[in-house]
Amino acid sequence: MGKDSDKKSVVLIGFMGAGKTTAGELAAKKLNRSFIDIDQEIEKKFGMTATEIFKKHGEKAFRTYEKNIIELKTSGKGQVISLGGGAFINEETRKTCLANTVVIFLDISWEAWKNRFEQLVETRPVLQGRDLNEIKELYSERKLLYNNHHFHILTDNLSPEEVAEKIVDIYSNSTSD
């Protein structure tokens, strides 16, 4: 048996607002493991919010740094890593995460997600200037990519605490290779 810190890191994927940051941070605390939020890493590097990065430097600059920082952070062990909602669009990111980490898809139905739109739009540049029909299309397109995962949690009727408990169970039952 390897040490707990030798275990593969957990990577949380899913649509923006599904709860990756919220539940990921809670799960890391419960597990006493480090938490890494890729959006926060990017915002720290640029010294501004995602919305400002998209405006000042463009989405491409955001995506390039996002891909590189994910590659770096997923080479570590025993951590809980929350990706941004769009990170899994990148094929290399998908391959890296699926090969080196335990990938958990935090799923939310469209019906449940619609109720979160208002609280998300100001901080999620990808939602800005799109109507709900366009966002639904994006949600469906991305769901096809999120379907590449190791574990799936449907979060619709779960509190962040309950989602975190499920992440803890998955991590605790995972092995060190």
Ligand SMILES: Nc1ncnc2c1ncn2[C@@H]1O[C@H](COP(=O)(O)OP(=O)(O)OP(=O)(O)O)[C@@H](O)[C@H]1O
């Ligand atoms: N299980 C839940 N039940 C109810 N509200 C939730 C739940 N999980 C998260 N939320 C709320 O939804 C909002 C978005 O959550 P969060 O920032 O964790 O999403 P995210 O998946 O990290 O999004 P992004 O992809 O944009 O980083 C927050 O206001 C959070 O409090």
Ligand SMILES: O=C(O)C1=C[C@@H](O)[C@@H](O)[C@H](O)C1
């Ligand atoms: O879904 C997306 O494309 C994004 C989600 C956020 O987490 C941030 O990574 C950024 O706002 C882009």
Ligand SMILES: [Mg+2]
């Ligand atoms: Mg997040």
